[in-house]
Amino acid sequence: MSTTQHTAETTAPGRYADVNGVHLYYETHGAGRPMILLHGGLMSGELFAPILPTLTATHQVILVDLQGHGRTADVDRPLDMALMADDIAALIDHLGLDRPDLVGFSLGGGVAMQVAFRHPEKVGRLVSASAHIRRDAVHPELLAQQGQVTGAAAEFMKDTPMYELYQRVAPRPEDFPRLLDKIGEAMAQDFDLTEQVRGLRVPTLIVAADADMAPPSHYVEVFKLLDGGLRDGGWGGEGRPAGGHALAILPGLTHYDIDQSPLFAAVTLAFLDQPR
Template identity: 80%
Template sequence: MSDTTAGRYAEVNGINLYYETHGSGRPMMLLHGGLGSGDMFAPILPTLAARRQVILVDLQGHGRTADIDRPIDIALMADDIAALIDHLGLDRPDVVGYSLGGGVALQTAVRHPEKVGRLVSASAHVRTDAIPAEMREQQGQVSAAAAEFMKDTPMYQTYVKVAPRPEDFPRLLDKIGESMAHDFDLTEEVRGLQVPTLIVAGDADMAPPSHYVEVFKLLDGGLRDGGWMGEGRPKGGHALAILPGLTHYNLFASPLFAAVTLAFVDPEETSWES
């Protein structure tokens, strides 16, 4: 495939997954955050698609992809992405994700390393306790009961505009809330990553910069001087980007996010890889 195509659906892994393709070149899967859709990347999509073929996916229950009878679970959604890669006949595309999509992207690389070229995981903490207790308490309050109060939010208005079943919004809130209520620790999964990985966060993200430095250390990063020729950089070609002036709620639309993503996924144009 090349150039922009209208949205399509793929029957993969038991779900009718919506995706669009934009641009041409080596493929990049782009995965959105929770309660969003691929549309949230509109501010940076032209920049990415000018260099790469971008496959923009709406994850389970989000955007134009209808929900199915299973939990919102990043491991299950990672299997959706792996199945879509096979369906499209892609050869090890890069997988880029933000927030919920960052977790899905990471799990895709963990569970299906042979299908992934490079991984960019943005604003996706890897342990429950990485975010403040008050934030976890707020997440625990996400449920269908909040649907009425969210009707004036951009998230709800975008959802009802494109969702196959707009009445499913309360159900999505229930599932997202249930998903966030579970403790998790992906430390060992991160430590075992087999594909070059870029960890990205805003300097005022949901989890502090120190957490993402810890994640980078799991990938052999930040443990020694990099050396004049980059000989001391992480052995797997991993990298870390803490982006200035950004939060969890605007990083996905930032030109800085687009810039560091393109620099990392096109290593022939950078000196990041040792």
Template identity: 75%
Template sequence: MGITHGNGQYAEVNGLNMYYETHGSGRPLILLHGGLGSGEMFGAVLAAFAEHHQVILPDLQGHGRTADIDRPLDVRLMAGDIAALIDHLRLDRPDLVGFSLGGGVAAATAAQHPEKVGRLVIQSTYLRTDAVYPEILAQQGQVNAAAAEFMKETPMYELYQRVAPRPEDFGRLLDKIGAAMAVPMDLTEEVRGLQVPTLIAAGDADMAPPSHFVEAFALLDGGQRDGGWMGEGRPKGGHALAILPGVTHYSACDSPLFPATALAFLDQPQP
């Protein structure tokens, strides 16, 4: 899982001392990890992304090597961190690829700052809390500091203990993630208003049903008509949808289908 090669740096953004790594070269791409993870989640797929792209791999607020600050975990606030990182690194409209929580942050960044973003890939990110399977919502309702003891055998705990500036803060992170998930989330309007070409992607056995991601695609004018011989009926903004076969929420970051599908979308000729 480890992918650190000593190239990690810190950027001061919005009062956050944000850790990030840079891998590869080419058109810049910011890769955003999921909740309770870090950039190291992408160990199995990073080489594919970095083969032809400069991949910037941040650790989001309170995750990995980025210490928490006195602020809720909110995708709209974390989007401001990514916009500030883009400015800090003087990147020219990088593509954003986000998984799960990172997809929400990526979508919010593109919604708030379309002029700073090239293309967008949202992988395994549900737009509304009520789209998630009830049993998953029940599990999410049990995420708090008291659960830390039960998570000591998990990869998330092991990673946090190994890399976090304050390993003792794991319970605090669980509390903040739990509090964030307890607030009903709805990114519908952000996605409906996206002005950058966007790929909605999910596993075929993800945290929400495939129909939810089809619904998200419809917000972007997708799935409304036949695409036509010349693609003239495709969504006007260059948007696309992918349901990855044999992929769950928990296997997406290890599946070669994730970078293959994302890169096929990112690397097509610009509209």
């Protein structure tokens, strides 16, 4: 173990689990029904700090730093959401959790979805925020920007919160260009999760900002795949999706602040705390 990694482990408030060859960092906060909370790309679990007190008032929250992010060092494999989902499934087993709820934002929302696709028996409920299910759903000008994300951009990001966070907590701060390369490669891959979403058997809340990376219509489309919005809900809710799915488009927010919004915390808790 390198000196930098040893320092990160001894000063951080969390612990590490060795899963699938990844030395995965996680923190546990609060008490109650367990919720695994997954951050966005180039971020870490600590970015949820503004809403963490609200969530931990009634839930045990497990914050995870995904592969190559925050205090979890990168390994020799792509940044693939399916592989990261298997890491989370292994963490659930490692911690002995009984069907915890999964809440994820952006990259974390995609990873949380993949856990529900691949390991539905390990998941209670799912909240996926700002996670589009087709690459072409993203606004075209943003897709063009994503195509420019490579390690060469590291020099231009030195004044950003993402760079500052990585330099402060990463076991190998010099890996930031490598992370950018891998994020860029991942975003360049075409994908369409339509059929996987249609087959979801875990009660799911789809969340988006009203000015998100993809338009609100895309998240309505995702809700329709879950049997949502196709008919009147009825006085007693009898017309709602049979699988217990729901949709929330949050006003006045963007992809860049929804994960820290009290509205996001509120709709998440409202969905997770419904009778089961």
